[in-house]
Amino acid sequence: MESFEKSWYVLHTYSGYENRVKANIESRAQSMRMGDYIFRVVVPEETATEVKNGKEKEVINKTFPGYVLVEMTMTDESWYVVRNTPGVTGFVGSHGAGSKPAPLLPEEINSILRSLGMNVRNNDLHLEIGETIKVIEGAFSGLEGQVTEIDEEKQKLKVNIEMFGRETSTELDFDQIDKID
Structure with a gap:
């Protein structure tokens, strides 16, 4: 097997x-x-x-x-x-x-x-810095942003999201985002 x-x-x-x-x-x-x-x-x-x-x-x-x-x-x-x-x-x-x-x-x-409060999604997303993603869960759900940092080990990334005409940086889990094709 x-x-x-x-x-x-x-x-x-x-x-x-x-x-x-x-x-x-x-x-x-x-x-x-x-x-x-x-x-x-x-x-x-x-x-x-x-x-x-x-x-x-x-x-x-x-x-x-x-x-x-x-x-x-x-x-x-x-x-x-x-x-x-x-x-x-x-x-x-x-x-x-x-x-x-x-x-x-x-x-x-x-x-x-x-x-246990851990990431659930089996994440096979291959992301690069500068790539645009869509937030699918959490406070920023429905918004798009650009990846600025990736931490594969902790399954987290930093994203700049434009909100109210200003760019806001936030940290998200891999299971809170989807790649935009």
Whole structure:
């Protein structure tokens, strides 16, 4: 099941090692030149307020203890790198015996990412500075603007939008814009 599409997969890890596994995968992806196949690694967490000894304290809880999400293109090499990362016990949805796992369905990962406040859209927009885009979501919805900065890693860009006869600079997420053809 070799796929050349980016998809999200779930890794099973030793409980309590999720952040270490995330760091290990990111490090291995870079050192083994797999950056074109392994994109994002996410440990789903939520912040909660706990009262201890009469004092309120914010704590970070794992949404899915023992699991890590990874966005990757499933090839033999990328599968091998992730599967053999220290702390990873396997992929969820793999039947063992060397079989590759099934990816999460788009609606599943969109729901998880949305609950974490992350970008949902699988963004394959190829933008260049100076290009004109249309804002499709947010306060500037329906307006057009010119791209002035692109941050691929954070999936954000800066856009100059003309409003009320003046140019206004704003920062937008990739999923808030569409390319104008």
